[in-house]
Amino acid sequence: MPVKRPNGVIQQSFFIHHIMQVSLQINARWIITVDADDSVLHHHALIIDGDKIIDILPQGEATKYSPLNLVEISNHAVVPGFINAHTHAAMSLLKGLADDLPLDEWLNEHIWPAETELADEHFVKDGTELAIAEMIRSGTTCFNDMYFFIDQTALVVSRAGIRANIGIPIIDFPTRWAKDLDEYISKGLAVRDQFNNNKLITFSFSPHAPYTVSDESFKTLQPIMDELGLSMHIHVHETQSEVDDAIEKQGIKPLARLNNLELLSPDLITVHMTALDDDDIKQLATHSVHVVHCPESNLKLASGFCPVLSLFEAGINVALGTDGSASNNDIDMLGEMRTAALLAKGISGKANSLSAHDVLRMATINGAKTLGLNDQIGSIEIGKQADVFAINLKQIETQPVYDVISTLVYSASRSQISDVWVAGKRLLDNHELTTLDESVLLEKAKQWHGKITPFHHPVNKTGVK
Amino acid sequence: MPVKRPNGVIQQSFFIHHIMQVSLQINARWIITVDADDSVLHHHALIIDGDKIIDILPQGEATKYSPLNLVEISNHAVVPGFINAHTHAAMSLLKGLADDLPLDEWLNEHIWPAETELADEHFVKDGTELAIAEMIRSGTTCFNDMYFFIDQTALVVSRAGIRANIGIPIIDFPTRWAKDLDEYISKGLAVRDQFNNNKLITFSFSPHAPYTVSDESFKTLQPIMDELGLSMHIHVHETQSEVDDAIEKQGIKPLARLNNLELLSPDLITVHMTALDDDDIKQLATHSVHVVHCPESNLKLASGFCPVLSLFEAGINVALGTDGSASNNDIDMLGEMRTAALLAKGISGKANSLSAHDVLRMATINGAKTLGLNDQIGSIEIGKQADVFAINLKQIETQPVYDVISTLVYSASRSQISDVWVAGKRLLDNHELTTLDESVLLEKAKQWHGKITPFHHPVNKTGVK
Numbered sequence: 001m002p003v004k005r006p007n008g009v010i011q012q013s014f015f016i017h018h019i020m021q022v023s024l025q026i027n028a029r030w031i032i033t034v035d036a037d038d039s040v041l042h043h044h045a046l047i048i049d050g051d052k053i054i055d056i057l058p059q060g061e062a063t064k065y066s067p068l069n070l071v072e073i074s075n076h077a078v079v080p081g082f083i084n085a086h087t088h089a090a091m092s093l094l095k096g097l098a099d100d101l102p103l104d105e106w107l108n109e110h111i112w113p114a115e116t117e118l119a120d121e122h123f124v125k126d127g128t129e130l131a132i133a134e135m136i137r138s139g140t141t142c143f144n145d146m147y148f149f150i151d152q153t154a155l156v157v158s159r160a161g162i163r164a165n166i167g168i169p170i171i172d173f174p175t176r177w178a179k180d181l182d183e184y185i186s187k188g189l190a191v192r193d194q195f196n197n198n199k200l201i202t203f204s205f206s207p208h209a210p211y212t213v214s215d216e217s218f219k220t221l222q223p224i225m226d227e228l229g230l231s232m233h234i235h236v237h238e239t240q241s242e243v244d245d246a247i248e249k250q251g252i253k254p255l256a257r258l259n260n261l262e263l264l265s266p267d268l269i270t271v272h273m274t275a276l277d278d279d280d281i282k283q284l285a286t287h288s289v290h291v292v293h294c295p296e297s298n299l300k301l302a303s304g305f306c307p308v309l310s311l312f313e314a315g316i317n318v319a320l321g322t323d324g325s326a327s328n329n330d331i332d333m334l335g336e337m338r339t340a341a342l343l344a345k346g347i348s349g350k351a352n353s354l355s356a357h358d359v360l361r362m363a364t365i366n367g368a369k370t371l372g373l374n375d376q377i378g379s380i381e382i383g384k385q386a387d388v389f390a391i392n393l394k395q396i397e398t399q400p401v402y403d404v405i406s407t408l409v410y411s412a413s414r415s416q417i418s419d420v421w422v423a424g425k426r427l428l429d430n431h432e433l434t435t436l437d438e439s440v441l442l443e444k445a446k447q448w449h450g451k452i453t454p455f456h457h458p459v460n461k462t463g464v465k
Numbered sequence: 466m467p468v469k470r471p472n473g474v475i476q477q478s479f480f481i482h483h484i485m486q487v488s489l490q491i492n493a494r495w496i497i498t499v500d501a502d503d504s505v506l507h508h509h510a511l512i513i514d515g516d517k518i519i520d521i522l523p524q525g526e527a528t529k530y531s532p533l534n535l536v537e538i539s540n541h542a543v544v545p546g547f548i549n550a551h552t553h554a555a556m557s558l559l560k561g562l563a564d565d566l567p568l569d570e571w572l573n574e575h576i577w578p579a580e581t582e583l584a585d586e587h588f589v590k591d592g593t594e595l596a597i598a599e600m601i602r603s604g605t606t607c608f609n610d611m612y613f614f615i616d617q618t619a620l621v622v623s624r625a626g627i628r629a630n631i632g633i634p635i636i637d638f639p640t641r642w643a644k645d646l647d648e649y650i651s652k653g654l655a656v657r658d659q660f661n662n663n664k665l666i667t668f669s670f671s672p673h674a675p676y677t678v679s680d681e682s683f684k685t686l687q688p689i690m691d692e693l694g695l696s697m698h699i700h701v702h703e704t705q706s707e708v709d710d711a712i713e714k715q716g717i718k719p720l721a722r723l724n725n726l727e728l729l730s731p732d733l734i735t736v737h738m739t740a741l742d743d744d745d746i747k748q749l750a751t752h753s754v755h756v757v758h759c760p761e762s763n764l765k766l767a768s769g770f771c772p773v774l775s776l777f778e779a780g781i782n783v784a785l786g787t788d789g790s791a792s793n794n795d796i797d798m799l800g801e802m803r804t805a806a807l808l809a810k811g812i813s814g815k816a817n818s819l820s821a822h823d824v825l826r827m828a829t830i831n832g833a834k835t836l837g838l839n840d841q842i843g844s845i846e847i848g849k850q851a852d853v854f855a856i857n858l859k860q861i862e863t864q865p866v867y868d869v870i871s872t873l874v875y876s877a878s879r880s881q882i883s884d885v886w887v888a889g890k891r892l893l894d895n896h897e898l899t900t901l902d903e904s905v906l907l908e909k910a911k912q913w914h915g916k917i918t919p920f921h922h923p924v925n926k927t928g929v930k
Contacts, residue, residue: 096871100806100820133861299811300875302818329875330862335800339807341565346764346808353767355565396598397795399907400914402921406561410765410794415880442864449865456867 025067051423075394081141082333083367086321090127095325114455124149138414139389148177167206210254238272274304297323356409490532516888540859546606546852547798548832551786555592560790579920589614603879604854613642632671675719703737739769762788821874
């Protein structure tokens with residue numbers, strides 16, 4: 001109620017006290033919330049203060065906020081930032097190095113030799129920076145990484161302002177990063193301690209795969225995971241031959257072995273999972289294990305097909321990842337959603353399986369669940385972190401719009417993404433990176449091109465004439 | 466040898482006479498020729514005069530040409546324009562209208578009712594224009610279309626300056642375009658006569674499919690095809706159920722029926738072809754029939770998988786098409802190449818099948834062969850038409866470059882395409898359309914949105930929670 005001054009004049013400053021100053025207001029044509037009802041809001045305002053979403057309301061009612069920054073994007077959809085649930089970010093320097101080759105030749109004759117020779121702290125720093133630039137430009141606000149020299153990864157993530165879950169690498173042979181299990185663990189945990197104060201960075205253990213990590217090593221990790229509350233991020237059942245080999249050599253399937261080691265739990269993030277039978281799926285469901293589907297990498301390396309529909313039917317949480325750029329060859333979650341939706345239809349023979357809405361959940365809220373961060377990110381809801389992007393749909397390629405989520409998944413391209421915020425900070429401002437220098441990154445990529453070229457596979461000539 | 470004047474001074478004008486004036490010189494970082502050897506030329510100049518490529522030579526040797534227009538694109542690859550071998554261009558107004566639905570429901574409850582009600586000459590004009598804009602912006606310089614109101618299609622193609630093979634529609638029931646076979650033929654041929662002088666437009670007969678066109682109709686078309694030298698463009702064996710239905714109802718497979726009708730020939734363009742056995746493939750090879758693979762449409766409608774590798778092994782020419790935007794939902798040949806390459810690896814289980822080079826041939830020279838235009842288009846070679854596009858690869862997403870064809874297919878996006886020429890005419894100039902007005906197209910799309918929305922399928926809710 002207005003307060004009258006003694007002279008009867010209404011005290012103007014009183015009203016000002018009711019207007020709340022906030023850091024940012026975004027007025028958008030659509031807000032795709034990815035809440036429990038998949039609500040799409042039209043002509044709403046997203047109110048952000050600091051790193052949090054504090055309100056979502058019709059634009060006409062937003063007058064109670066006084067934003068320091070007002071962003072008017074009347075042709076745009078605002079979308080929860082993508083969560084890329086499986087990356088090897090540094091490998092972006094190797095994209096296109098050795099394409100169209102059998103998996104063994106790709107890995108043993110090109111990727112691994114190049115990594116052995118070149119993948120040092122500089123490679124990780126520059127490669128990860130290049131990848132983060134690509135991710136920000138394509139709406140990814142959080143990624144779940146697995147690689148070496150994670151001190152560099154954390155440093156670059158921290159400077160770029162993106163969110164990441166960084167895997168502490170574990171593998172049963174020496175690399176340039178560490179000589180043995182003790183060192184893999186101690187160096188990894190030291191980086192974790194070092195970045196303890198960065199709210200945008202979390203850590204997992206990332207054993208490479210069941211076939212490169214022994215029972216003993218897994219048993220060493222387990223109490224540390226429990227003590228520190230860490231999850232585990234691992235490639236499992238990537239191909240049928242991985243499973244067959246394990247049965248032949250160890251008499252047990254990798255997943256069953258992890259079960260025996262009591263590692264199946266909601267803290268386990270299993271990647272690829274193309275070779276799964278009904279028992280495997282039952283086990284995953286029983287223990288609430290997360291699965292990360294990487295359709296483009298699985299196609300490119302002919303690894304098999306992750307049975308996404310069966311996993312969902314069993315109630316398992318399935319997120320989406322691109323894998324590293326050497327086997328994709330991009331880290332574009334818009335494209336990955338599209339491939340996931342199309343592939344599931346083709347493989348199942350059902351055109352109504354895995355809708356645009358489904359894959360959008362996989363790329364956002366399901367990724368957040370996978371990382372145990374779904375109370376903070378993965379949807380646009382009051383109280384959550386302001387990790388969002390804006391995409392301009394008023395373009396030849398995306399008009400008319402009948403269902404904005406269909407348009408986003410099936411018709412839009414990453415180049416239409418104009419703005420990206422992570423924890424309320426604008427990392428892409430009208431297509432310009434704010435925390436990374438594109439020309440510096442391109443210059444570094446050029447330098448690496450020279451060093452990496454000797455590992456390039458000569459022209460993969462056509463078989464089609 | 467220089468000619469000396471009587472006074473001993475070298476005659477300058479002599480040299481000038483040896484410098485040839487041409488309309489256009491493009492200096493590019495790479496020229497991807499798609500010639501018989503898949504040659505990639507570095508730092509070469511493409512010399513164009515009028516509508517033709519007249520020379521390709523190292524930039525340092527290009528001083529013998531004096532171009533009216535010099536285009537210096539030192540970060541770009543110049544590529545033969547894509548040939549989209551199967552489209553229903555006008556349907557771009559329907560993209561995203563009814564996604565994630567079973568094929569029958571998609572077609573019978575949404576697409577066909579919308580078309581019956583709305584697909585008139587205005588729809589075709591505006592939809593085709595929108596599609597051509599999308600095609601030019603994504604490097605397509607020629608498309609093979611099948612739809613109604615082809616007078617409008619030809620008009621829009623002619624104004625836009627793109628190249629097209631336009632299908633004269635044939636179907637055994639009346640539509641808004643024609644009431645019976647006679648009218649389908651006569652109206653179609655009248656349009657052909659009308660655009661006789663346009664060198665960029667050719668025509669085929671386009672019977673919709675074996676199940677909607679009778680033997681009698683096919684028999685009527687055949688002598689006309691022979692007389693006028695027309696090819697035939699038709700959907701065949703799109704799904705297994707099409708084949709099963711035909712066997713049940715007519716006692717014969719559609720392809721065998723076309724063979725009985727003596728229609729299998731190098732003039733037959735068969736689209737989709739997901740349900741093929743060894744005998745079918747043998748027949749196709751024997752008669753040099755062309756096949757158009759539409760991987761994204763086949764995935765989206767769960768139609769099955771075209772056995773591309775087996776077709777190539779049998780020596781059959783396979784081109785690439787997007788199909789209409791209602792079942793894709795874009796007409797982006799870069800994306801379609803990528804999907805074709807990834808899908809073939811996934812389905813065959815061989816990571817070295819269908820390389821980037823292979824799919825680039827499918828999207829260019831094989832498309833040209835399909836249309837009988839391979840002496841004119843489909844590769845960058847002296848004497849061919851100047852149908853090319855330029856793509857800027859100096860971008861975060863496409864650096865470093867080890868094999869430029871891999872980068873093009875697996876990492877690049879259509880938004881990187883900066884310039885497009887058809888028959889030497891620049892249709893896209895530094896990302897700007899020169900013959901179409903983008904704002905007018907967007908305004909028309911908005912108007913159609915209002916009319917088409919009643920046929921929209923309500924939100925395709927997620928099944929994933």
